[in-house]
Amino acid sequence: MRKLSILLSVFVLFGLFGMAFASAATVAVDLAHGENEKYLAEDVLEYETNKTLAHGIVKTITDVEWGYFGDPMAADTLGIKHLGEKITSDALANVDMLILGQPTSPFAPDEIQAIAEWFKQGGKVLWVAADSDYGSSGPQAQDIANTLLEQLGVGHLRIDLCSVEDPTSNAGASYRVVGLVQPDDGTPDKEKLTQNFQHEGKVLYHGPAIVAWVDDNGNWQKLVDGNVPENVYRIVKTSQDGTIVENSDPPANAYTAGETGVFPLLAVEIIKFDNGKQSVLIVSGESPYGDYEPTWSAKYHGVDLDGPAFVTNMIHWALDQAAKTETQAGGGVCGPAALVGLILLPLAFRRKK
Numbered sequence: 001m002r003k004l005s006i007l008l009s010v011f012v013l014f015g016l017f018g019m020a021f022a023s024a025a026t027v028a029v030d031l032a033h034g035e036n037e038k039y040l041a042e043d044v045l046e047y048e049t050n051k052t053l054a055h056g057i058v059k060t061i062t063d064v065e066w067g068y069f070g071d072p073m074a075a076d077t078l079g080i081k082h083l084g085e086k087i088t089s090d091a092l093a094n095v096d097m098l099i100l101g102q103p104t105s106p107f108a109p110d111e112i113q114a115i116a117e118w119f120k121q122g123g124k125v126l127w128v129a130a131d132s133d134y135g136s137s138g139p140q141a142q143d144i145a146n147t148l149l150e151q152l153g154v155g156h157l158r159i160d161l162c163s164v165e166d167p168t169s170n171a172g173a174s175y176r177v178v179g180l181v182q183p184d185d186g187t188p189d190k191e192k193l194t195q196n197f198q199h200e201g202k203v204l205y206h207g208p209a210i211v212a213w214v215d216d217n218g219n220w221q222k223l224v225d226g227n228v229p230e231n232v233y234r235i236v237k238t239s240q241d242g243t244i245v246e247n248s249d250p251p252a253n254a255y256t257a258g259e260t261g262v263f264p265l266l267a268v269e270i271i272k273f274d275n276g277k278q279s280v281l282i283v284s285g286e287s288p289y290g291d292y293e294p295t296w297s298a299k300y301h302g303v304d305l306d307g308p309a310f311v312t313n314m315i316h317w318a319l320d321q322a323a324k325t326e327t328q329a330g331g332g333v334c335g336p337a338a339l340v341g342l343i344l345l346p347l348a349f350r351r352k353k
Contacts, residue, residue: 024065025096025319029289031070032086033144034104034137036290040068041078044298044308053298054308057289061312064319067095087111092118097125097319101287101294103144104137112151119152122277125318126152129287132163132175132207134247142209149283154271156229157283158220160212162244162252164263164285169202169239172301177205179236179265181310187233188270192317196309203236203310204297208285210244211264212254220253223264235314236266236284268318276326280318288314 031037044054058066058080066080069091075082084091087107092098092114107115119126128149131141145159165174181201183190194201213221213229221227223234242263244255251257266284273279288295288311297307 024063026065026067026094027061027097027099027315027319028067028069028083028092028095030087030098030100030103031068031074031290033100033107035070035101035287037074037078038290039294039296040289041080044296046299054296057296057308057311060308061315064097064315087114089114089117096123096322097127097315099127099288100129100145100148101290102129102131102141104140106144107148112148115148116152119279119281120154120273122273122275122279123322124279125282125322126279127282127284127288127318128159129284129291130159130209131286131291132209132247133161134163134175134207138163138207138209139248145283149281152281155269155281156213156215156232157223157267157269157281158212158214158253159209159283159285160220160252160254161248161250162210162246162255162257164208164210164238164265165243165245166238166241167243168241171204171206171303174243175207176301177208177238177242177265178303178305179203179205179208180239181235181306182237183235184228184233187235188321189317192320193235193310193313195313197306198309199304199306201310202303202305203295203307204293204300204303204305205236205265205284205286205295206291206293206297206300208265210255210285211267211283212252222254223267224261229269231270231272232267233270234264234267236264236310238263238265266314270321272326278322278324278326280322282314282318 039056041056043052046053067083069083069087072082128145130145131138133139142159166177167174169178170176183193211223213223240262244257244259246257269281271279295307296311298305
């Protein structure tokens with residue numbers, strides 16, 4: 001009876017705390033579609049003094065496994081696993097989170113299909129980062145991001161075909177927007193998104209695009225107060241003086257040039273599936289890595305930033321949300337193993353008669 005009690009106790013502990021024994025989540029970044037690797041492995045240096053302000057992303061967030069798609073020759077520089085020169089279903093099989101950091105060359109149809117099928121399994125995070133409509137690569141990144149988001153087959157978030165500037169919250173110029181991490185009320189576990197900040201949640205969005213959404217009838221909508229769909233949460237925003245600007249044709253679908261207000265620079269949508277699982281879609285107007293100066297930046301033109309803390313929080317938060325089942329998301333117990341463990345708990349402590 002003593003042995004049975006011990007075995008049942010172990011079973012209970014595994015049911016309640018099984019996540020602690022699970023292997024680390026795998027985060028993949030894309031470098032196969034024109035993205036660059038800035039701040040993935042390289043340190044963030046202060047321009048004037050060359051002082052190290054932060055280490056690179058993969059050297060800082062070490063509780064996940066990292067991999068990348070792209071040139072195999074970059075593996076030594078990055079120090080992470082090469083997953084393939086293109087995105088495939090097989091390569092995504094063990095990936096929990098995929099970050100597309102401002103792609104400027106199109107995804108092949110089979111890559112989009114692989115991403116869509118992977119995402120719809122549930123328990124996945126897809127971060128799609130775009131760019132402003134400035135220059136030639138900006139509109140390209142917007143078009144590629146929206147094509148992927150449309151063909152994903154689920155979700156409402158999109159990148160509108162314009163830019164946003166901020167004359168109040170910036171790093172020395174209105175296009176160097178300093179976004180504010182201010183998650184909407186009702187955002188699940190929102191406190192986890194704002195922890196460890198030292199600079200009031202200020203993060204760089206250098207020349208950003210703006211997030212909009214498309215309703216079930218295909219109509220583009222502004223993602224502003226009073227018009228936020230269910231399960232969508234705005235996380236990073238401009239100040240109240242955010243201003244919509246147009247740099248290239250075609251014009252924006254939802255917003256209007258000259259319009260001012262608080263606008264979303266990064267938003268998430270939690271998408272629930274019939275299998276009881278959910279996946280997390282992140283859409284942002286700039287990228288956490290690569291880019292001219294990505295969100296990981298710790299200081300820019302004299303403005304101290306919380307980029308490393310925020311990106312770290314965002315990755316951890318998103319993985320946590322994706323791992324939830326429908327029961328957990330609704331505040332229930334921790335799953336079948338925990339439920340059985342709780343039922344058997346009294347047996348583990350029953351004395352031998």
